[in-house]
Amino acid sequence: MNHLVRSLLILFLFFAKSSFSYGQNASIANGRIMDSVFVHNLNLSTKIQEINDFLDHKFQSTNDSEFLVFSKFMNSYYKTKVDPQEINNLKDYVFQEYKAYPNLQARFFNQIAYTNFVGIQNFERAFDAYMLIEDILSQNGPTIITRYSYYCSQISSAYYKFKDYKRAIHFGKMGLKYAENKWDMFNTIGLCYTALNQLDSSNFYLNKAVEEAKKLNLPKINHTISQGNIGINYYHAGKFELAYPLLMIDFKEAQKFQDWGLAAGSSIPLSHIYIKQKKYKKADSLLNLTREYIQKSKQFERLEKYFPIKAMYYEEIRDFKRSLSYRDSSLKAYKYNDSVYNGLLVLRVQQRADLTKIEREKLKLQNYQEVIKIQFIAIGVVVVLLGIGYYLYRNYLYRLQRNRQRIDELKRLLNLRQRLSADMHDDIGSSLSSISLYSHSLLMQPQSPEQKYVLTKIKENAQYIQEQVNDIIWSVNPEMDVMKELVARMRKFGAEITESANIAFIFDCTEEIMDLEIEMAWRRNLFLMYKEAIHNAIKYSQAEEIKVELKFQSGKLNIQIADNGIGFDTDKIIKGNGLKNLQARAKIMDAFFQVESKRNKGTKVIIKSPIR
Template sequence: MKKAIIICCLWITGAFCSFAQSSRVDSLVQIVKLHPNDTIGSNALLGLVSEFLRVDFDKAKLYAFQAISLTDSLHHLNGLSASYLYLVALYQNSGRQDSARHYLGQLQMLAEANSSNWKLTANYNQSAGLYYKNQGDVKKALPYLLENLKFAKLNSEGTAGLYLNIGNAYFNLSDYRNAMHYHLEGLVTFEKVNSLRGQSFCLQSLGNDLFHLGQFELSKKYYQQAMKLKEQLNDKRGLITTWSGAGDVYKELMQYGLSEKYYLQAIAASREMKLPGEEMRARFQIGLLYKRMKKFDLARQNIDRSLVLAKQMGDSTGSAKARSELVGIALVEQSQKDDENTLVASLKTVTEAGDRNGEMVEYGRLSEYYALNGQYKKAFEYVKKYDQLKDEIEGVEVLLELRELEGQYQTEKKEREIELLKKDQELQALALDRERANVTIIAVVLASVVLTGFLLVNRYRVVARAKRTIEMERMRNAIARDLHDDIGSTLSSINIMSQLALKENNGHAGQYFQSIHEHSSKIMESMSDIVWSINPNNDSLEQVLVKMKEFAAEILEPKGIAFSFQGIDEVKNIELASEKRKNVFLIFKEAINNAAKYSNASEIVIQVAGQNGNIIFSISDNGNGFDPEKVKPGNGLKNMEVRAKSLLGALSRTSAVGSGTQISFEFPVT
């Protein structure tokens, strides 16, 4: 049951990390789409290269070429340099050495042409160091990496990566003291910046250091930690090297079944990801395993394949080791005794490359060769060289120093954990004090809130009552003003005209009665408008638009003028106070009346729109139009402007002879 729970937890963790990576890739792709022509997009492309570098080489190359095209067009030199750096690594790891050298040359020319830009120099040094290290020429690689220390920034991920690469270079020179020093520096820095991927690389490298010093159990611990992190990160390429390392450890612990399992996993994954360099190393190591198990056919078959891949990669050290090992297999089988030249050439190659561990192996193989051929003096000389170099590399002094380094790291790590624990305890104590203080404050605040709430509610009632009184007073004044202005003056006119009609004896009484009829109709219309404006059922702009349509139909249809409303659905749910509704309608009414009387138009378009909290009305006709400079505005237009100002808005008029007229007014909703 417990095992099932652990497996389930690991599966969930892996699924979560895969989701996180997928989510990051999706985010970067979206950024590229939104920024196809700027540095934000180019940086996102480089991020995609980094994401696929350890998962899918083909996709990584595709994004790298896109990044080169964009950074070159933008003259973004740092981005272009990073693109070249990625392509060197991609082509070298996939066995295409000519292409890798080409882009390394491009990187060098870019750095030399812009010598004042330290980032370009740092990128070239990093790329050259890793290129020559992977070529097996570690002596040539190390100076490039060490030079980059002067560009290093404290506690940064880039500096941690530099420590890791320098440590790996010293490891290939069999200088395990310096290798472990830089690997531990890298691990501590990666922990400080919380980079799990970087930590997994350093744990792997520390496992390698300890393995070559014969500390197999301690080495296994670091490999297992590295494997756990890489599985969590879904780092397929990283797992290949960890599986190979685990195979080495279990081989030395004589657990050959587990060793073979991990080697075969590494070979299968290398072939799947098209990584000839990783396959070469795994093939060579499993060949050594089969040799130890006395399965010589399988040993020769895998080391032969390792030799082919080393030649393909241009790895002279790998080729020399494979040839030497084939001779070693033949020596064990005692099937041939004439390969002295091959062994001497292999010794020369690994010595020139600075591979001291490989040099030690070749001394042992030559001593074995000469012993089998009866040349005991030479055999004894190479045994002494083997023992002397082994003592230098794996001596007690070195082991003690490396044990001290590893112990110091563990001690510092525990001290950091204790310090964090103390800080957590202090924070918890502070949180408890704050919680007690908060309880007191909350009690006081709660009492204050209750009292304040009571006062506010009481004040709100008073203010609301006052507001209602003021609003009622305003409405009464507005109704009185409208009755006086619109209806009172009209009733006075009717009274005068009726008296004239009664006294008139010359046959013109009919004209007075007609005027009375017109004025009374106007009164009825005004009364209707007043009643409509104060009716709360008409508060929405939709009701205003309905009344506008009715009025437009009443005025324009008898004259044969077509009309249409546009944009109603956009604003129909907006509510307006009665005063605003009345002014909006009266402005519209005046505009329609003017168009009907003077424009000779055949069509009128009324547009309504909402924009930035404002409402915009536009009444356009296709009539005669007029020259605004020659026609002075009458009372109707002045009234419209006054009403627009009372709405806290503005009114504009546009017209030209033969081009129709447009009246627009805009006002805020609130």
């Protein structure tokens, strides 16, 4: 008996499962029919009677009540075509009345999102609709929602627009599994990875988009859009020679297709490449064309990238006034776009929280109170953020003005140093050279011992003063404000003075410090400390070798000047004369200064100074 009951139960479950599978497959097929009717007749309100007859026939043949509901829905939808704002009035009705028909809800909410996003540009309502679709997808899945991959693609594009790139990638990949045409999702995912600066991942998906366009024989502009996006990646990586042909292909196809927004997206980096190549006429012409395309496409968010390139162009042609004007315009464009998208992101979170509470609690009054509370908090946060933003903006303008004044002062000082260096070299330097030459010429002639002594002193003093003047000229010359020039002078000075003293000289310097920029006063004090240390080693150490090491460690320049001479008792010598000049200069430089020495074991001078 038990065996008979078990057999009957298994048989019942088998037929029930078969019936369910058949019903599910039929529902999916019917859903695809309605998808096709909706997509192909969105704007054909004149065919409403023909559509009603077709849907009534499908109901008679399938007994699927969704065809009748869909017919009623289409009649309501066409009424909204007279006034696009009316589509929003149907949202609550569809949400409440068509809960049993998630496909129909998804179709309608997607159209609400598209109408608000592209047509009305009410981003709050658009994102509200996308959140409803996201909830429908999570509750029903691809086995019930017949355009599952398409809706994933639309949500992914919305998140990309609102700059939530990780969520955009998530939905794009979620839809890829079920899509027949994957081009749009590959392309959007690639753009998201570009925005996240993950260029290798971006190029992978963009190349997939190119392959998909070829495989499905899509219009040429689909190929060139993805190629242009790959060109953008090469452009961001600084590989202009690879970026240029791809961007140019995209640009020309966009012009041909009269997609002015797409054309502007390619022409902006192309203009930058022309500027880098110093093709200023081409850059100017293309930038003017770009501004026209942005105006035509109404994609004013592209001004955020356009203005910096325009400013760079004027800076290159030395028109600094216009360059500064476009820098300010760039700041305004960035501030506008950033505030818009941040507001939308806050609104998205608010809408999502509200919808979750409605779904879970089903208490309209409580949900309404929660919404009001969140709105007041949001308004308070927005007011605070606006106040902070205004303060930061005013502070930025103040710092900008202060920096301009400082730059002007630095330019004035730089010109003064250049003139001073040139004048001293041309006037004083040449005069001292003449004195030295004249005295040398007189010494070559017969002179009395007293005259010869005086002439020798004149020559030596002239040469000494000339050497000091050369040091001053070197110290004030702005072209010497780089570490490699200081290193070169230190090497030359040490080699020349030790050679005359018959002392071996070793100079070791790491390459990493060569391109560091340095200040005039710091450079002069460091060289004089080095010069004094070398002089002391030659004069007192009786060394056979002097070794100099320069290293860059923990943000500081580390200099060691060591000899293998007789050394000295540091306590006695330092207390005797204190090496006051070296210590005073080290204090001015905020540098560490130390002398290490022992009798008959040489001397080491250590200087550690932050780079200035």
